[in-house]
Amino acid sequence: MKKPSLPQRLAVALLSEIASGNYRENTRFLSRREIMRQWKVSSPTATDALRILAGWGILHPNDRSGHHLRPQFLQKTLLRINKTSLPPLPGQPRLDDKARALRHANCPLARIAVVSVCDRIDPLAAKRHDAVPAAVPLSLPIKIPAKIIFSEANESGVTVDFYFDDGLDATRRQILGELSRSRIQGVIILRRLMSTAVSPLATPLIKAGIPVVTAFDDCENLRMVSVNFNNVGLGYTAGRQFLAAGHRRIAVALPLEEEAPWYYRDRYHGCELAAREHIAAFPGDTVTITPVAVSLHPPETPSRRLLALFDRTHSRRPTALLSTSVNLLVALQPLFVRLGLHVPADLSVIMCSSTPVRPPEGQPTDIMKLDFEEIGRQAFRALQSLYRGEFAEKTWLVESGYEAHGTVAPPPAS
Numbered sequence: 001m002k003k004p005s006l007p008q009r010l011a012v013a014l015l016s017e018i019a020s021g022n023y024r025e026n027t028r029f030l031s032r033r034e035i036m037r038q039w040k041v042s043s044p045t046a047t048d049a050l051r052i053l054a055g056w057g058i059l060h061p062n063d064r065s066g067h068h069l070r071p072q073f074l075q076k077t078l079l080r081i082n083k084t085s086l087p088p089l090p091g092q093p094r095l096d097d098k099a100r101a102l103r104h105a106n107c108p109l110a111r112i113a114v115v116s117v118c119d120r121i122d123p124l125a126a127k128r129h130d131a132v133p134a135a136v137p138l139s140l141p142i143k144i145p146a147k148i149i150f151s152e153a154n155e156s157g158v159t160v161d162f163y164f165d166d167g168l169d170a171t172r173r174q175i176l177g178e179l180s181r182s183r184i185q186g187v188i189i190l191r192r193l194m195s196t197a198v199s200p201l202a203t204p205l206i207k208a209g210i211p212v213v214t215a216f217d218d219c220e221n222l223r224m225v226s227v228n229f230n231n232v233g234l235g236y237t238a239g240r241q242f243l244a245a246g247h248r249r250i251a252v253a254l255p256l257e258e259e260a261p262w263y264y265r266d267r268y269h270g271c272e273l274a275a276r277e278h279i280a281a282f283p284g285d286t287v288t289i290t291p292v293a294v295s296l297h298p299p300e301t302p303s304r305r306l307l308a309l310f311d312r313t314h315s316r317r318p319t320a321l322l323s324t325s326v327n328l329l330v331a332l333q334p335l336f337v338r339l340g341l342h343v344p345a346d347l348s349v350i351m352c353s354s355t356p357v358r359p360p361e362g363q364p365t366d367i368m369k370l371d372f373e374e375i376g377r378q379a380f381r382a383l384q385s386l387y388r389g390e391f392a393e394k395t396w397l398v399e400s401g402y403e404a405h406g407t408v409a410p411p412p413a414s
Contacts, residue, residue: 005048006041006045007045007048007049007051007052008049008052010035010039010041010045010046010048010049011049011052011053011056012081013039014030014035014049014053015053015058015077015080015081016081016394016395017030017394018053018058018069018073018074018077019074019077019078019081019394019395023069023073024069025069025070025071025072025073026068026069026070026071027068027069028065028066028067028068029050029059029066029067029068029069031066032046032047032050032066033046035049035050050067053067054067056076056080057070057076058070058073058076058077058080059073072269074232074266075232075266075269075270075272075273076273078230078231078232078233078266078397079232079233079236079270079273081230081397107185109156109158109185109186109383109384109387109388110157110158110159110185111158111159111160111161111182111183111184111185112153112158112159112160112161112184112185112186112187112188112383113160113161113162113163113179113182113184113186113187113188114146114149114150114160114161114162114163114187114188114189114190115162115163115164115165115175115187115188115189115190115201116142116146116162116163116164116165116190117165117167117189117190117191117198117201140354140372141190141216141370141372141375142190144354144372144373144375144376145190145215145372145373145375145376145379146162146190146376147376148372148373148375148376148377148380149188149376149379149380150162152376152377152380152381153380156384161178161182161184163175163178165201169200172200172201175201176201176204176205179205179210180208184210185210185211185387186210186211186212186213186383186386186387187202187205187210187211187212187213187383188212188213188214188215188379188380188383189201189202189212189213189214189215190214190215190216190379191214191215191216198214202214202224206224211224211383211386211387212224212225212386213225213226213227213379213382213383213386214226214227215227215228215375215376215379216228216263216375224394225382225383225386225394225395225396226394226395226396227375227378227379227382227396227398228263228375228395228396228397228398229263229370229375229397229398229399229400230397230398230399230400231263231264231266231267231270232266232267232269232270232273233270233397233399233400234267234270234352234368234400235252235266235267235268235269235270235271235272235273235274235322235324236270236271236273236274237270237274237368237400237402238267238270238271238274238322238350238352238368238402239270239271239272239273239274239275239289239322240274241350241366241402241408242320242322242348242350242408243274243275243278243287245320245348245408245409245410245411246410246411247319247320247348247411248285248286248287248288248319248411249287249288249290249316249317249318249319249320249411250271250275250287250288250289250290250318250319250320250321250322251289251290251291251292251309251310251318251320251321251322252267252268252271252289252290252291252292252321252322252324253292253294253321253322253323253324253325253328253329253332254267254268254291254292254293254294254324254328255293255294255295255296255324255325255327255328256293256294256295256296257293264324264325265291267322267324267352268289268291268322268324271289271322272289275287275288275289288316288318290309290318292306292309292321294306294328294331294332295331296325296327296328296331297331298331298334300334301334302334302335302338306332306335307335307338307339310335310336310339310341310347311339312339312340312341312346318347319346319347319348319411319412320347320348320349320350320408320411321347321348321349321350322350322351322352323349323350323351323352324352325351325352326351326352326353328351329349329351329365343365343407344406344407344408344409345409345412346412348366348407348408348409348411349365349366349407349408350365350366350367350368350402350407350408351365351366351367351368352367352368352370352400353365353367353368353369353370354369354370354371354372355367356403356405364405364406364407365405365407366402366403366404366405366406366407366408367402367403367405368400368401368402368403369400369401369402369403370400371398371400371401374398375398378396378398379396382396
């Protein structure tokens with residue numbers, strides 16, 4: 001196998017920089033000189049790496065103003081990270097990372113805090129807990145990672161304080177005061193679906209030099225590390241499964257924008273990428289990926305829009321459905337019952353979940369498995385790396401595997 005060139009390795013390293021959460025579509029990327037300075041490479045190497053990224057469809061070169069991020073650059077970047085096997089070229093640690101490493105050299109990590117940003121849990125907000133309270137109705141995306149963090153910390157001899165942030169300014173001031181008094185050395189923020197932004201809590205901690213890791217977040221352009229699922233890769237894999245089964249009309253159920261964070265839409269974009277690859281390989285094929293906005297609090301009667309889309313008599317109705325959340329599949333059940341749709345005879349289904357059980361019937365469903373334990377494990381390890389001052393990628397991605405349970409079948413005959 002041919003040894004990867006230095007520009008190729010640099011391009012892989014730059015993928016992590018692009019996925020860091022610091023960039024938006026059509027904004028300017030790092031200049032050639034900035035890349036040379038940060039990665040200690042020559043001008044030709046930096047130029048070639050930028051050319052590689054442009055060839056991957058991530059950057060758009062502009063003679064006057066440098067390279068800019070193309071539309072959907074993040075999806076393409078995360079997919080490329082998922083598929084690449086080249087060893088990256090390590091970036092240079094920043095000066096504050098080096099300073100932190102020197103400061104912590106003789107002071108091992110001994111006490112951290114886990115803050116669950118969960119709205120409307122007022123009685124427990126701002127109070128310190130030595131474990132995840134069993135009586136609190138926490139969702140699995142919070143409870144499972146939190147328990148794993150406690151377990152990993154216990155094995156490493158690290159004490160964990162657990163807090164709830166209900167989104168109120170007064171609560172956050174209390175939590176920040178508690179963290180200051182207890183001399184916390186690092187913080188992991190678990191962000192609940194539909195919760196408020198984490199920046200009001202994270203910004204003062206970062207300014208104080210405290211390492212911060214957040215789960216299920218996009219870093220909000222802050223100097224902290226994010227641990228999340230590879231949502232683009234997740235949608236891409238699900239799309240490939242449907243296409244392999246013969247489906248060409250695929251619906252992707254998404255929460256309403258005001259009801260869920262941005263990364264659910266990345267699962268849709270991943271499915272789109274799978275469709276584009278298929279069309280490129282088979283130009284005569286037509287593949288339709290339809291986003292379907294579904295409320296997590298649906299009315300008792302399904303909307304006319306959904307009834308028309310999934311109507312069995314509609315010749316162009318979707319024959320496969322990727323549900324980006326278990327709750328969305330639950331919300332769609334009345335629609336399926338009313339239209340007499342059966343899984344998988346009429347509609348193949350894959351849902352994003354940590355368990356294959358499909359409510360309310362309790363039947364197993366094909367899933368893109370969300371490993372919340374790994375989220376907790378990687379969050380703790382990312383915090384350890386930050387505390388030691390090691391160079392850490394800003395976005396840590398956890399892969400999702402496909403589990404088949406019999407709900408993906410060939411499409412019904414037209």
